[in-house]
Amino acid sequence: MRATRDKLEVLAARVIAWQSPAMQSIRTIRFRGLMFAGLLLAPVLSLADTKIEPLALAGQTATHDPATIFKENGRYYMFGTGRGLRTAVSSNLVDWVEGPPVFPAPLPWTTNAVPGFRGHTWAPDLIRVNGLWHLYYSVSTFGKQVSAIGLVTSPTLDWMSPDYRWTDRGPVIHSRVGDPFNVIDPSLFQDRDGKLWMAYGSFWKGIHLIELDPKTGLRRDTNSAPTRLAWNEMIEAVCLTRHADYYYAFVNWGQCCRGTNSTYEVWVGRSKAVTGPYVDREGKDLVDRGGTMFLESAGRYIGPGHIGVFTEGGTNWFSYHYYDGENRGRSKLALGQLEWTSDGWPVAKSPSSVSSSPK
Numbered sequence: 001m002r003a004t005r006d007k008l009e010v011l012a013a014r015v016i017a018w019q020s021p022a023m024q025s026i027r028t029i030r031f032r033g034l035m036f037a038g039l040l041l042a043p044v045l046s047l048a049d050t051k052i053e054p055l056a057l058a059g060q061t062a063t064h065d066p067a068t069i070f071k072e073n074g075r076y077y078m079f080g081t082g083r084g085l086r087t088a089v090s091s092n093l094v095d096w097v098e099g100p101p102v103f104p105a106p107l108p109w110t111t112n113a114v115p116g117f118r119g120h121t122w123a124p125d126l127i128r129v130n131g132l133w134h135l136y137y138s139v140s141t142f143g144k145q146v147s148a149i150g151l152v153t154s155p156t157l158d159w160m161s162p163d164y165r166w167t168d169r170g171p172v173i174h175s176r177v178g179d180p181f182n183v184i185d186p187s188l189f190q191d192r193d194g195k196l197w198m199a200y201g202s203f204w205k206g207i208h209l210i211e212l213d214p215k216t217g218l219r220r221d222t223n224s225a226p227t228r229l230a231w232n233e234m235i236e237a238v239c240l241t242r243h244a245d246y247y248y249a250f251v252n253w254g255q256c257c258r259g260t261n262s263t264y265e266v267w268v269g270r271s272k273a274v275t276g277p278y279v280d281r282e283g284k285d286l287v288d289r290g291g292t293m294f295l296e297s298a299g300r301y302i303g304p305g306h307i308g309v310f311t312e313g314g315t316n317w318f319s320y321h322y323y324d325g326e327n328r329g330r331s332k333l334a335l336g337q338l339e340w341t342s343d344g345w346p347v348a349k350s351p352s353s354v355s356s357s358p359k
Helices: 002-016 021-040 043-049 108-113
Strands: 070-072 075-080 086-090 095-098 120-129 132-139 147-154 167-175 187-190 196-200 207-212 227-230 235-243 246-253 265-271 292-295 301-312 315-324 331-340 346-349
Touching (some): 043 346, 108 147, 108 167, 120 187, 187 235, 207 235, 227 235, 227 246, 235 301, 246 301, 292 346
Antiparallel strands (some): 070 075, 086 095, 132 147, 147 167, 207 227, 246 265
């Protein structure tokens, strides 16, 4: 972007050099205006779409770190950070009703694995594998590296169903002081070949990836080192997805949990392999602070983050939370639409209306 601007400035100087002083001023203004418009219409157009207004939601939308939204029997389900994990349900993606927490009390292994944990459970993610819903969640305390990601499964998400029950499958992975990662913020992804992957991480040395066993939902090889995908001084809340022949890693830079002072932004890179390397639009590796901005604060919608991508009925959606600048900085659920440029980069879009929601 900078190199293109510099070349155009040199061309502008050459074009106007032979003009009279008055004409130089006129032509300089006109040329630079055209140059600016040309830059906006260049292939980097998506960078101008990083500020959006999300779909207007109603009902119980107070949430933080929402899991990827899934649909079961005509209803959409959302899980988020909270005591025992918060839940909500909607019939149309717009009107949300709060449900019961997943855990009435902390599971016994969690308080043993993470001293100080008292049931305030973080940053879940959801995926359906082999006919069971797999819910992964973070067990930690603020700013500490002693953490774990756990797994529970259920045949249904409908808490009114007699089949509704979450079965504890135990911890998937731990982190301890001195490890190169902090195991929170899981993101689940099952590839076309059936392989199941989990990315995770917060601060320390960044975002990492492990392979899971689809039969158990637990780690496939506990002796293999996790693969590092991305790093920045302040990075977390990864989301893995695939579009065409590329894998995409969305990550959050900045700080959360500070209301209107939160600095979250969503950045993205892509790779030809799920294990990386992931690079940004300029070709810089995400491990070396690379990243192309996808979403940033816009007006009242402050510190957007923790996205989850889902597609239905030909519409690509992403869920996330933001801090409401018009409601004392409280975190709320948000929905945006996802489009793709001709060269395969994601662009955030404001949904035009509720009628654009999937059927």
